[in-house]
Amino acid sequence: MRALGLDIGVKTIGVAASDELGLAAHPVETIARRGTEADVARVVALVAEREVGDxxxxxxxxxxGQAGRRARRVRLFIDALGRALGDEVGVHEWDERFSTAAVERVLVDADLSRRRRKQVIDKQAAAYILQGWLDARRQPE
Structure with a gap:
């Protein structure tokens, strides 16, 4: 079953999805934030469209490593998403420290213009987050 990765920002939400085997994460889209209810509804729609299990x-x-103001805001979104999805879909937190910075370095190294980087950074960061989670799941205990 597929997984969906989210990079939640103040203005946008980056979205990535895994392949069916759960091996690789791919950028999907960037959602313009319109409020928690509308944002959760869009994510729920993506979960249904892509047959996502996590x-x-x-x-x-x-x-x-402590949860600051930004993390507390994201947890409010996680709680709302969990209520909307119910028990059918697992919702997991993943430490995203440095994810946007790491993706930014890759995009700069790829010589993408500032404008193009701005267009793709959020969904690329979501793919980075999801890939870390997928890789960790495959590690032997």
Whole structure:
């Protein structure tokens, strides 16, 4: 079953999806934020369209590993998403520290213009988050 990855920002939500085997994450889209209810509804629609079994949400922890103001806001979204999806779909938090910075470095190295980077950074960060979760799941205990 597929997984969906989310990079939740103030203005946008980056979305990525895995392949059917759960091996690779691919950028899907960037959702313009319109409020928690509308944003959750869009994610729920994507879950149904793509037959997703797990949603992985990047949690922006502080450098110390503590949950700051941004992480608390994301957890409010996670709670709303969990209520909307019910028990059928797992919703998981994933430490996203440095994900956007790592993706930004890759895009700069690829010589993408600033404008093009702005268009793809959120969904690429979502793919980075989801790929980390997928890789961790495959590691032997």
């Amino acid at each position: 949603v992985v949400v990047g949690l922006p922890l502080e450098l110390s």
